[in-house]
Amino acid sequence: MKHYTKEDIVRIVNEEDIEFIRLQFSDIFGQMKNVAVTRSQIEKVLNNKIMIDGSSIEGFTRIHESDQYLRPDLNTFAILPWQPAMHKTARLICDVYNPDGTPFVGDPRYVLKRTLKRAEELGYTFNVGPEMEFFLFEADDKGLPTSRTADAAGYFDMAPIDHGGNVRREICLMLEEMGFEIEASHHEVAEGQHEIDFKYEEALTAADNILTFRMAVKTISQNYGLHATFMPKPVFGINGSGMHVNMSLFRDGKNIFFDPNGTKQLSGEAYSFIAGVLAHVRGMAAITNPLVNSYKRLVPGYEAPCYLAWSASNRSALIRIPAARGSSTRVELRCPDPACNPYLAIAVCLAAGLDGIERGMTPPAEITENIYLMTEAERKAHGIDSLPGNLLEAVECLSADPLIVNTLGEHVFTHYTEGKRREWDEYRTRVTDWELKKYMIVY
Ligand code: GLU
Numbered sequence: 460m461k462h463y464t465k466e467d468i469v470r471i472v473n474e475e476d477i478e479f480i481r482l483q484f485s486d487i488f489g490q491m492k493n494v495a496v497t498r499s500q501i502e503k504v505l506n507n508k509i510m511i512d513g514s515s516i517e518g519f520t521r522i523h524e525s526d527q528y529l530r531p532d533l534n535t536f537a538i539l540p541w542q543p544a545m546h547k548t549a550r551l552i553c554d555v556y557n558p559d560g561t562p563f564v565g566d567p568r569y570v571l572k573r574t575l576k577r578a579e580e581l582g583y584t585f586n587v588g589p590e591m592e593f594f595l596f597e598a599d600d601k602g603l604p605t606s607r608t609a610d611a612a613g614y615f616d617m618a619p620i621d622h623g624g625n626v627r628r629e630i631c632l633m634l635e636e637m638g639f640e641i642e643a644s645h646h647e648v649a650e651g652q653h654e655i656d657f658k659y660e661e662a663l664t665a666a667d668n669i670l671t672f673r674m675a676v677k678t679i680s681q682n683y684g685l686h687a688t689f690m691p692k693p694v695f696g697i698n699g700s701g702m703h704v705n706m707s708l709f710r711d712g713k714n715i716f717f718d719p720n721g722t723k724q725l726s727g728e729a730y731s732f733i734a735g736v737l738a739h740v741r742g743m744a745a746i747t748n749p750l751v752n753s754y755k756r757l758v759p760g761y762e763a764p765c766y767l768a769w770s771a772s773n774r775s776a777l778i779r780i781p782a783a784r785g786s787s788t789r790v791e792l793r794c795p796d797p798a799c800n801p802y803l804a805i806a807v808c809l810a811a812g813l814d815g816i817e818r819g820m821t822p823p824a825e826i827t828e829n830i831y832l833m834t835e836a837e838r839k840a841h842g843i844d845s846l847p848g849n850l851l852e853a854v855e856c857l858s859a860d861p862l863i864v865n866t867l868g869e870h871v872f873t874h875y876t877e878g879k880r881r882e883w884d885e886y887r888t889r890v891t892d893w894e895l896k897k898y899m900i901v902y
C-alpha cells in the first residue's frame with residue numbers, strides 16, 4: 460500500500476494532468492457509488508468538504524438527516540488506467556461522515572474498520588487474500604448480456620479454446636498499473652468462467668481491492684463486447700462463482716496460525732479461529748452469500764461447500780487449509796461469493812474467528828471424506844450441519860446470532876435484513892419457468 464500526504468496528491472494531480480477525480484464509497488450491499496469532481500475541487504476534496512445526499516443511497520439515512528461528508532482515504536489514490544488518456548481520471552475511496560464529524564454507522568467501510576480495531580487491540584493484523592471467480596457472457600448490440608458464454612473451455616485451458624485470455628490479460632495489466640500484485644489468472648472449470656487472484660493484503664485494503672476489481676473486470680470486459688458477471692450461479696448445472704477468502708492473523712510481523720510443533724503445523728489460535736468461523740458461519744451467510752441466487756451455488760457437486768466441516772485438503776469442506784506453511788499458513792473459507800459486500804463479509808469472518816480465539820474454542824475433527832457423497836445419516840453421525848438453504852433462512856440465522864448482529868451494528872443490521880427480506884418476498888411470489896414446465900400440463 461502507498462502512503463500519500465495531501466501535498467503528494469496535489470502534486471501528482473498536477474504532474475499527471477489529471478482532470479477528474481472520482482470519490483468512491485460503498486452502499487450497504489457493496490455496490491460502489493461515486494461522485495466525480497474536476498481538478499478545480501481538489502482542495503475541497505482533500506479537506507473533507509465534499510457532501511453527498513445519503514437519503515438516495517441504499518441503506519444510508521432518512522430524508523431529514525441526509526447530508527453526509529466524504530473523507531477520502533489518501534492511500535487509496537490511483538489513476539484509473541481504462542479511462543481515456545486525454546481526460547485522465549483518478550479515484551479516491553472515501554469514508555462517510557456525519558455533519559458533526561462522527562463516522563456514519565451505516566458506512567460498511569466503518570463496520571470493517573471498527574472490527575479491525577478490536578483485532579488491533581488484541582495485537583493482531585488481519586490479512587486477507589480473495590480468489591475472485593466470474594463469468595464472461597457475450598453482450599448483444601445494445602451491450603446487454605446474452606446467455607452465450609464466450610467460450611467452451613475448462614479448467615486451465617488456453618487459447619484458442621479459451622476466448623477470455625485477451626481480456627484477462629488486459630485486466631491483469633491494468634490492475635497492476637493500479638498497484639495490485641496479480642498472483643494467478645486462469646480459465647476456471649465452467650465454460651465462460653474465469654479466475655484472477657491477487658496477493659493478500661491487510662483486510663481494509665483487501666476489501667477496497669475487491670470493489671476495485673469488480674469495477675475493473677466489468678469495465679474492461681465491456682470494451683471487448685463481453686458482459687462480466689459476479690452473479691454466483693448464472694447457469695444451472697455447471698459450477699458457480701465463489702470468492703474463497705484466505706485468512707491469516709499476524710502479530711509482530713509473524714503469522715500466528717503457523718506452529719512448527721502443532722498438529723498439521725497449525726497453532727492453537729488457528730484451530731480456535733476455525734472453530735469460531737464454524738460456530739458462526741450460519742449467521743454470517745446472509746452477508747457472505749447475499750443473494751437469492753447465492754444459495755443455488757451452495758449445493759452438492761459443484762466444488763462449492765454446503766456442509767459445515769473443515770479439512771486440510773478436501774474441496775467439499777467449508778474450510779480448507781491450503782498446504783503452504785510458514786508465513787503463508789492460512790485458513791480458506793470457501794462459502795463466500797463475489798456478489799457480497801466485501802467490507803461486511805471480511806468484518807464478520809474476522810469477528811467470528813476472534814470469538815473462537817477469545818473463547819478458546821476447539822473445532823470438531825477434520826473430515827477427509829467427500830461430504831457430497833455422504834448420506835444424511837452419515838453426516839448426522841459425524842455431527843456435520845449445513846449452511847442455510849436459502850436467503851430467508853440465512854436472514855433468520857443472522858438475526859439469531861448476536862455476535863454477527865453486533866459486528867454489523869444496529870443500523871446496518873436493520874437496513875440490510877429489511878432489504879434482504881424484501882428481495883426474498885419479490886422472489887418467492889414470482890412464478891418461474893420451472894414451475895410452468897413442471898405443473899402446467901400435469902395439474
Ligand atoms: N467455482 C467453485 C466455487 O463455487 C470453486 C472452484 C475452485 O475450487 O476453485 O466455489
Ligand code: MG
Pocket residue numbers: 590592647654
Ligand atoms: Mg477457483
